[in-house]
Every structure is written in structure tokens, then in C-alpha cells.
Amino acid sequence: MTFWDKYHNIIKKNNSYVCVGLDSEFSKLPKHLKNSKDPIFEFNKEIIDATKDFVACYKPNFAFYLSQGLASLESLKKTIEYIPDHIPIILDVKVGDIGNTMTNYAEAFFNDWKVDAITCNPLMGKDVVQSLIPFEDKFVFMLALTSNPSARDYFKPHDLYRRISQDIAALPFTQFGAVVGATHSEQLRELRDLMPNSLFLVPGIGAQGGSLQEVIESTLYSKLDARFLINSSRGIIFADSSKAFAEVAGANTEHLRNQINTIIDNI
Numbered sequence: 001m002t003f004w005d006k007y008h009n010i011i012k013k014n015n016s017y018v019c020v021g022l023d024s025e026f027s028k029l030p031k032h033l034k035n036s037k038d039p040i041f042e043f044n045k046e047i048i049d050a051t052k053d054f055v056a057c058y059k060p061n062f063a064f065y066l067s068q069g070l071a072s073l074e075s076l077k078k079t080i081e082y083i084p085d086h087i088p089i090i091l092d093v094k095v096g097d098i099g100n101t102m103t104n105y106a107e108a109f110f111n112d113w114k115v116d117a118i119t120c121n122p123l124m125g126k127d128v129v130q131s132l133i134p135f136e137d138k139f140v141f142m143l144a145l146t147s148n149p150s151a152r153d154y155f156k157p158h159d160l161y162r163r164i165s166q167d168i169a170a171l172p173f174t175q176f177g178a179v180v181g182a183t184h185s186e187q188l189r190e191l192r193d194l195m196p197n198s199l200f201l202v203p204g205i206g207a208q209g210g211s212l213q214e215v216i217e218s219t220l221y222s223k224l225d226a227r228f229l230i231n232s233s234r235g236i237i238f239a240d241s242s243k244a245f246a247e248v249a250g251a252n253t254e255h256l257r258n259q260i261n262t263i264i265d266n267i
Helices: 001-016 041-050 060-066 070-082 097-111 126-132 149-153 156-170 185-194 212-218 245-266
Strands: 018-022 058-059 090-095 117-120 139-145 176-180 200-202 228-232
Touching: 001 139, 018 041, 018 245, 041 070, 041 245, 058 060, 058 070, 060 070, 060 090, 070 117, 090 097, 090 139, 097 117, 097 126, 097 176, 139 156, 139 185, 156 176, 156 185, 176 185, 185 212, 200 212, 212 245
Parallel strands: 018 058, 018 228, 058 090, 090 117, 117 139, 139 176, 176 200, 200 228
Antiparallel strands: none
């Protein structure tokens, strides 16, 4: 099944546009898990069990699974295998390179790690995209305008985000979408105008200060197919550090899902 099919199926099943970011940083794990045999996997497993009925996808951030060496990469592998098959997995890697290098990245993440989608940095040019097009059943979220404050250093000057957005819009929308930061409220509607059919992955809600209301009002494609995924990481997985952390994560995911749906219904 393609990513595009899985995306639509999970939205219907869970009535959700919530992407749970599995940024499972070891130092932030609840103390009672840190002495377990595989703390990161045990943490992720409980988060997944508590949230799987309320999510549209999961997004592990590759960097947090490199920081503890080979053991945490094994934790990521087990996490990917544990996520139910019907729920899309986006691996947040932000890679972008030319020719065979990018092909090898894609083969590793799509074929070996068996994720449904990746994030990608397009700044090395068309070679990046050309290496990804053959993976027709997968999906790529290109960095269009990221949520971090220093995105203004390169993405905003010289209309770079506009040029990237125009290029994304020219690609097959069932294969390529955009990372669009919630913190850039003044650009959100413009980005939707530039990429009218594209699926947006939207970080920056919550801890980074993005407005959920503004994101939805500015980027909604339709009430039946919003074409966005609202990411929340810290606000869900690290909302509580007690033994009830997973229960709190589940409640927060359900709450965010309901918030999004209420806003959509009222537009």
C-alpha cells in the first residue's frame, strides 16, 4: 500500500490529523524506565499503545536514535516494527544529496528501515528529487519553511521558500509534500496558495508557539481532506514523567485531535 493510501485510510479510521513526534531523547525519559533493558523502546512502546487510536502517523527523529549509538538504532528498528502496519511512519532525517548518494539514502530508509516517508532538504537541487521519484509508493516531505527562528537566515531571504514551494507544487502531490512551520503565520496562506494540492507536515505547534487556529484556517485543503499533519512531540511524549506518562500522552493526543477537528468543523 502506498503512503498516500495509508494517509487517507488512517484519517478515516482514527478521524485524526495528529502526527506524534517520537523524539525520544534518553535524558528526558521517565526515571523508572532508564534501568530497563531497552529504555527507549519501552518508552516508545507505551507511547504507541496509548496513542495509536488517536494518531494519523508517527514521526521518529533519527538524531535521537543516533545519540546513544548502535543500541538506540536497534531501539528505533524495534519501534518501527512495533508500530501497527496501517499507521504511516515518517522518519525525520532531513537528508538531501545528489545522484547515487541520495538513492542510497532512499533505499536505506524506504527498503531497509521500511518507513513510509522521510523529510528531505532540497537545497542541493533537482538531483535530490530525481533520485526519489522512482520510489512511487513512498512519500517525501521537502523542507519549504521550517519552524525554527533561524529559518529566516536562509529560507526567507531572496524568496527561497517561494522558489522551493513552486518546485514542490510541480511534483506529483501523491509523492511529495512540504514541511511548513506553524510559527510563520504571515506566510501560511501564501504557502497554501503556492502549493494548493500538497500535503503539509506542520511542526511548531505548542512549545514553539505556533497557533493551531491560524495553521488550520490558512492551510486547510478541504473539510474532508485537510492535507496537513499537525506534529506534536514534547507536548505529548514528555508531558508527564511519572509512571502515568503514557496515559497522559494518550489523553493529550486525543485532546489535540479533538481540537483540530473542532476548528475544522467551525470553519
